[in-house]
Amino acid sequence: MSESPVQSPVHQATSAAVHTYLLGSQGAAAVLWQSALSSPAPDHGFVWFDVADPTAQDLARLQQQYRLHPLAVEDALHAHQRAKVESYPGFEFVVAHGVHRAVNGSLQKHELNLFIGERFLISVRHGSGLPLQEILDRWERVPEAWHPDSSSLLYVLLDALVDEYAPFTDELEAELSSIRQRLIDPAHSNEHELRKIFNISELVHSAHAVIYPLRDVLSTLLRAGPPVVSPQEVPYFRDIRDHAQHTVERLELARNLADRAFDIYHALENxxxxxxxxxxxxxxxxxxxxxxxxxxxxxxxxxxxxxxxxxxxxxxxxxxxxxxxxxxxxxxxxxxxxxxxxxxxxxxx
Structure with missing residues (x-):
């Protein structure tokens, strides 16, 4: 593992999509990222950098500005990290994942890497998900007392991520129920149905593996304290954790139903x-x-x-x-x- 990503000159232009906002008690305002780096954060607020699918050069300036640890930057550059929380001097590093179904029915996940400091939040996204305008709209709806804290945006990002799980799990459960109903129909119980059972089983197992670690991440965040989670935000983060736990339990049940569907198919075939x-x-x-x-x-x-x-x-x-x-x-x-x-x-x- 290398100690540091390749450093680029300060004037190096970014190749990734970078969106920068100043968020505070006066609301959210879009700014140029170079301007945000050269200007201090608002007195009662923080700066948010959102970077999509970056290269090493894209994060080099942010690493210099906010003294980001090279190991955390390296993790943010490479997708497929496990969900986790890591503490570094001056910031916390969080990795979380969202999931959705692709058009062909396969599992698609997007990874969110977050650097949370007292006056800044950097989100590094791999894959599509969490539209920026939706995030800003959600942030505007949180209590105004939260607005100056970067933890308010962390709450919004994780809440939006977990909210994606419910419709995804609903779709899996509906499909499993439909498969189980068709199994007892001789006209549908065939090799094609067996392939469907296998595909949905693989999908459920993969989704469970992605979502399950988020419970521990949220539990760790609840113990982190400011600036990651302010005291008044603890009940809301606890609510996110409960929703994630509920999704994990539903996926575990769906996993058992998918495995049971194999048994039903073979029993009926025999x-x-x-x-x-x-x-x-x-x-x-x-x-x-x-x-x-x-x-x-x-x-x-x-x-x-x-x-x-x-x-x-x-x-x-x-x-x-x-x-x-x-x-x-x-x-x-x-x-x-x-x-x-x-x-x-x-x-x-």
Whole structure:
């Protein structure tokens, strides 16, 4: 692991999308990021830098300005970090993730890396999610007493992130319920349905792995204190943690339902195969005595041909009639056995 990202000159232009706002008791105002770096934060507020998919050069100036630790900067530059909270001199570093379904049904996640200081907040985003205007609108709705603190924006960002989980989980639960209903329908229970079960199971397991660590992150933040979480904000951060916990519990239930769907599919498939085997056994049972009778009268012995079935009436009575009687008797016997079988309905199906 390198000790520091590549430093760029102070005048280096950014290649990523950087949005900068001054937030405080007077509201939010967009400014140029170079201006925000060269000017002090407002007396009753803080500065917010939002950087999307940055390069090392994009964060170099922010690292110099706010004395960001090189290890935290390196983590922010490379996506696929685990959700965590790390304390550094002058700031806290937080990693959290959001999730949503892509058009093709796969899991899409976006990563949010946050540097939270007393007079600044830097958000480094990987992937799409959390529109800026929505975040600003949410921030305007928090109590005015929070506005001067950067923890107010941290609350808004995490709250918006966790709010994404509910519709995502609702969709998973609805799809799982639909799959379980279709499983009992022979017209739908096939290999295609098995692939759907596998896909939804993989999706649920992946989402659980992404969201589960956020509980510990929020618990750590609740213990951090100012400037990360002000005392008056503790109940609200606790509410976010409860929502995240609820989502984790729902995903764990969905994971169990997805695994159970596999068991249901295989149980029903085994039952249908057993019913088919029983039907084939019934047919074989009926034809077995018929084969015996036909084989007996089909023997080419002189005594049998010349004396027993020497006439046409004898042929119809002994051969055809006896074989028909055996067939009827076998059918009645098999049906009576099926009537005593508790899986008769499955056999007839």
């Amino acid at each position: 039952r249908r195969q057993g019913a088919s085997s029983r039907q084939l056994t019934m047919v074989a049972t009926i034809f077995l005595p018929l084969t015996l009778v036909t084989g007996f009268f089909g023997q080419n012995f002189g005594f049998l041909v010349n004396n027993v079935i020497a006439s046409t009436p004898a042929f119809w009575i002994l051969c055809v009639g006896f074989e028909t009687l055996v067939a009827l008797g076998t059918i009645v016997f098999v049906l009576r056995l099926a009537g005593r079988n508790p899986t008769q309905a499955a056999i007839k199906s």
